[in-house]
Amino acid sequence: LKMENQLRRALEDGQLEVFYQPRLNVAEDRLDAAEALVRWRHPQKGLIAPGFFIPLAEETGLIIPLGEFVLRQACKQARQWQLEGVAEIRVSVNLSVKQLRQGNFVSLVRQVLEETGLPADRLELELTESQLLDDIDNAINISRQLRALGVKLAIDDFGTGYSSLSYLKRFPVDFVKIDRSFISELDQVGEDSAIVRAIIAMVHSLELKVVAEGVETQAQMDFLKAHGCDEMQGYLISRPVPVDEFVKLLV
């Protein structure tokens, strides 16, 4: 069977599963958000990481139903945590620009929120810098509508694209996630610590929150805390984990 058909079938047969990676809110000293990251539990090959099938999904258009599955699953899950009183957790879902180009993306989000009962501010949507720049006018227009619903927005992988103050200013978002390539270099003193400090200052000057991705060491965390980074995500806190393991991180 072609990989494309296998993926389509995986979606229909429930082989796709959402893992969650927590985000630490520094000021509140608690896990306040979880990034939803899809995995493929292949009957023969085991767990497949999204790097192997998201590009194919993007090419074939399967990203539309796949993205809808992840969005609905993550919203259901966050609503369940809320009802069970587990914790106050916002879920953050990665989007493909193809989803934004669907005419009805905003109504889909509204519908999923209604259907699951999740308050809009418990949902965050992530778009990468390069995808935003691909079609900036449409992205700005849709982002405005999503924010009008009360949904939070994040720019993912920040620093890998154009990263200018002027586009950040035009773009209606709540969070900027610094790409992990900058964080991994933080242990060596030099250029990247200057870049990370500059990004934090730039994001704060626009009164947005800054999230560091890929935090793996205590030294990185200490540096980021000392420079006012608002939230952190990375293996030091936890890897992305299945939902039953995620709940254990909260107690």
Ligand code: G
């Ligand atoms: O989980 P992992 O680090 O292997 O993810 C690899 C990449 O796959 C990341 O860039 C992540 O944003 C992307 N990804 C994971 N889940 C989704 C998803 O549900 N939708 C989209 N569009 N991308 C995803």
Ligand code: G
């Ligand atoms: O592109 P995006 O930011 O959505 O990708 C998130 C990806 O980063 C996931 O695939 C996740 O597994 C990975 N990731 C999360 N934390 C760390 C980390 O501390 N180190 C590394 N190397 N990867 C991480």
Ligand code: MN
């Ligand atoms: Mn992301």
Ligand code: NA
């Ligand atoms: Na990222």
